[in-house]
Amino acid sequence: MSNTELSLQDKAKQRAGFKAAEYISNGMIVGLGTGSTVAFTMARLKERISAERLSIYGVPTSLQTMMRTGALGIPLVGLEQVQTIDITIDGADQIDSELRLIKGRGAAHVRERIIADASKRIIIVADPSKLCADLTGPIPIEIVPFSLPHVLNRLNQMGGTIQVREGVKKDGPVISDNGNIILDYQPITILDPMQLETVINMIPGVVCCGIFAEFTHKTTVIIGEENGPRIIGL
Numbered sequence: 001m002s003n004t005e006l007s008l009q010d011k012a013k014q015r016a017g018f019k020a021a022e023y024i025s026n027g028m029i030v031g032l033g034t035g036s037t038v039a040f041t042m043a044r045l046k047e048r049i050s051a052e053r054l055s056i057y058g059v060p061t062s063l064q065t066m067m068r069t070g071a072l073g074i075p076l077v078g079l080e081q082v083q084t085i086d087i088t089i090d091g092a093d094q095i096d097s098e099l100r101l102i103k104g105r106g107a108a109h110v111r112e113r114i115i116a117d118a119s120k121r122i123i124i125v126a127d128p129s130k131l132c133a134d135l136t137g138p139i140p141i142e143i144v145p146f147s148l149p150h151v152l153n154r155l156n157q158m159g160g161t162i163q164v165r166e167g168v169k170k171d172g173p174v175i176s177d178n179g180n181i182i183l184d185y186q187p188i189t190i191l192d193p194m195q196l197e198t199v200i201n202m203i204p205g206v207v208c209c210g211i212f213a214e215f216t217h218k219t220t221v222i223i224g225e226e227n228g229p230r231i232i233g234l
């Protein structure tokens with residue numbers, strides 16, 4: 001797509017995504033997130049690989065990213081082949097003032113959390129619409145299919161509303177890359193993101209939810225503002 005065809009929001013994503021690619025240097029192992037914003041980072045990395053002979057290996061967080069990087073020719077390694085990941089670049093659905101996140105609109109948050117945890121540093125790329133004073137939800141939750149009635153019961157006891165995410169081009173529930181079901185849980189309020197994350201993640205059957213509150217100490221956020229990328233955090 002040419003630059004003139006991009007929407008204003010896509011241009012903002014592009015500014016953030018391109019800026020993040022500058023943080024990558026020769027020899028790095030790079031966690032590659034999922035979604036439309038980090039797709040711009042991957043496009044820029046492909047250019048740097050050709051123009052500067054940049055030598056990197058990516059660790060993908062989803063089948064979508066695996067397919068995109070395959071098409072771009074970015075070399076990949078599996079998590080089992082690396083000790084640690086130098087930097088992970090990923091998107092987010094909501095970012096609060098303390099750099100806590102909600103992720104998982106694309107149902108990739110389980111693998112994204114694993115890669116984030118294995119990374120020395122995390123760079124989150126986003127357009128300005130993702131910034132908020134406080135996280136509000138909905139919160140994506142990946143669950144083992146067998147546990148559906150139990151998890152629905154437990155979340156109902158907590159209040160709020162829950163939807164089993166359904167496919168757009170598929171009848172029935174969305175199935176994640178891990179073979180699981182995705183719920184979208186709208187709590188009444190999120191007073192303490194870390195506490196709510198812990199409570200949801202402890203429900204048997206939940207693989208994990210999309211609140212990422214534990215990585216703020218190693219997170220940088222890049223917002224693609226109109227007059228240039230804004231860096232928040234480290």
Ligand SMILES: O=C[C@H](O)[C@H](O)[C@H](O)COP(=O)(O)O
Pocket residue numbers: 033034035036037038090091092093103104105106107108109112
């Ligand atoms: O499951 C999807 C991921 O958490 C994405 O990183 C997140 O939804 C942001 O995606 P986008 O950059 O397309 O807004």
